[in-house]
Amino acid sequence: MAIDLSSVGRSISPIASVGNVLNGTTKVKDTDKKTGITGFEKILDSAKGMLMETEAYTNAAEEAEMSYMLGLNDNLSDLLVAQTKASVSLQYTVAVRNAVVDAYKEIMALQF
Numbered sequence: 001m002a003i004d005l006s007s008v009g010r011s012i013s014p015i016a017s018v019g020n021v022l023n024g025t026t027k028v029k030d031t032d033k034k035t036g037i038t039g040f041e042k043i044l045d046s047a048k049g050m051l052m053e054t055e056a057y058t059n060a061a062e063e064a065e066m067s068y069m070l071g072l073n074d075n076l077s078d079l080l081v082a083q084t085k086a087s088v089s090l091q092y093t094v095a096v097r098n099a100v101v102d103a104y105k106e107i108m109a110l111q112f
Helices: 006-021 039-069 076-111
Strands: none
Touching: 039 076
């Protein structure tokens, strides 16, 4: 039985733009003319979405663990998949947070 982690990959792709902005490979437009949303708002919304999705994966893993411990679910692979999704999502969230903190420190160290 293969572990399906495809849903984790979908949550990572919108956040990839944050890494590109931090690396300087993508410029953030001030305001999108169609929606009126600023570049910072897009990044902030992506970060909020990533945090909410990480929380959802963590809650799903906790529910799977409780149902396994109570004997409601005998399938150990479902529990392992839920825990792996939560772990990968949390690791990615922490990595993005660390990159943002490093970028903030670099900006604060600039001398004008």
